[in-house]
Amino acid sequence: MNLAHDSNAKPRRARHPERVILFYISNQMFAIAAEAIQEIRSTDSLAGAAIEIENPELLKVRHLIERGRHTYYVVNGCVHFGLRVTRPALVMVLRQFRAVVLVDRIDRMAEIPGVYPLPAAFGGDERRWYRGLAYLDDTVIPVIDPAGFLRADEFQRLDYATKSVAAHRELEGAVQA
Amino acid sequence: MSETQTSGQPSFVVMQIGRRHFALPSDTVVELAPPVRLHKFPHDSPLLAGVIVRRGRIVPVYDAASVLVGSAALTQRFYLIARRRVGKSAEFGAIPVNGECELASGEMSAPQPERPPFVVGTLAFNDESIDVLDFSALAASRPPAAGDSGPTGLPS
Numbered sequence: 001m002n003l004a005h006d007s008n009a010k011p012r013r014a015r016h017p018e019r020v021i022l023f024y025i026s027n028q029m030f031a032i033a034a035e036a037i038q039e040i041r042s043t044d045s046l047a048g049a050a051i052e053i054e055n056p057e058l059l060k061v062r063h064l065i066e067r068g069r070h071t072y073y074v075v076n077g078c079v080h081f082g083l084r085v086t087r088p089a090l091v092m093v094l095r096q097f098r099a100v101v102l103v104d105r106i107d108r109m110a111e112i113p114g115v116y117p118l119p120a121a122f123g124g125d126e127r128r129w130y131r132g133l134a135y136l137d138d139t140v141i142p143v144i145d146p147a148g149f150l151r152a153d154e155f156q157r158l159d160y161a162t163k164s165v166a167a168h169r170e171l172e173g174a175v176q177a
Numbered sequence: 178m179s180e181t182q183t184s185g186q187p188s189f190v191v192m193q194i195g196r197r198h199f200a201l202p203s204d205t206v207v208e209l210a211p212p213v214r215l216h217k218f219p220h221d222s223p224l225l226a227g228v229i230v231r232r233g234r235i236v237p238v239y240d241a242a243s244v245l246v247g248s249a250a251l252t253q254r255f256y257l258i259a260r261r262r263v264g265k266s267a268e269f270g271a272i273p274v275n276g277e278c279e280l281a282s283g284e285m286s287a288p289q290p291e292r293p294p295f296v297v298g299t300l301a302f303n304d305e306s307i308d309v310l311d312f313s314a315l316a317a318s319r320p321p322a323a324g325d326s327g328p329t330g331l332p333s
Contacts, residue, residue: 028218030218119235119268120268121222121239121263122220122222122237123222124220124221124222125220126219126221126222129219133228133235140216140230140235
């Protein structure tokens with residue numbers, strides 16, 4: 001067989017080490033680029049700020065947070081990855097997306113030597129979830145693509161649903177007044 | 178890996194999964210890898226059990242036993258690494274085996290009727306007629322859903 005293109009390739013970015021945050025969701029370790037995270041807080045610190053979505057459009061998003069003029073959607077990492085549901089203790093606020101992610105705990109920051117491409121055999125949603133795989137301390141760790149937590153159409157659905165609810169409430173308030 | 182070969186005839190690697198033997202054309206087989214750690218992480222690709230790291234490569238592992246013999250074979254500790262086509266590219270993939278692999282030669286016969294698409298022929302091996310597998314087709318198949326009576330069309 002002619003291996004015209006070998007998708008088990010060795011890390012393409014082996015010469016470009018990267019700082020990542022290693023964290024756990026339901027006993028599964030993940031890595032995410034440190035620069036993709038704006039802040040990490042405890043879930044307790046957001047308890048008063050989180051607004052429950054009455055009729056969730058997506059099972060993985062049941063709360064939102066208003067920060068400034070923006071609405072951030074709270075993604076349950078367990079539901080997103082289909083893992084056993086745990087009681088998350090932390091939220092990671094993403095830097096470039098209006099999403100915060102519920103996670104169990106942070107392991108540490110680390111430098112990975114590079115990112116291996118996800119083998120082509122993986123053809124499901126994981127191609128959207130992960131940028132690739134890291135190999136650190138004899139462990140293969142999926143490296144998360146922050147854009148994979150919520151697709152553009154999922155943001156649109158959530159925005160539409162939350163704006164509709166807000167408009168309905170405003171209308172009800174005006175009628176009662 | 179032991180060898181039972183006659184020159185001039187196509188050769189196959191015969192592996193044992195569960196209590197049954199299956200063959201892969203030897204030109205698709207890369208190596209028999211020793212027991213190494215199987216790394217698992219969330220995904221929704223059917224048949225994939227995880228990945229192993231072998232010679233600096235990350236190699237996906239296929240739970241072939243669930244398709245071939247109807248259950249995950251707990252005794253499979255070694256990995257037979259072979260090439261498979263994925264679209265226009267090719268990559269290595271691994272099948273857990275029990276380590277007893279043989280190189281055998283012989284003419285491949287047409288598959289028996291109603292065999293699944295990943296069975297491309299049969300091979301006479303030690304008074305037994307065993308299925309010759311197309312690894313690419315096997316890797317693209319789906320494990321039987323819960324409640325199905327058995328493996329994908331393969332009588333034991």
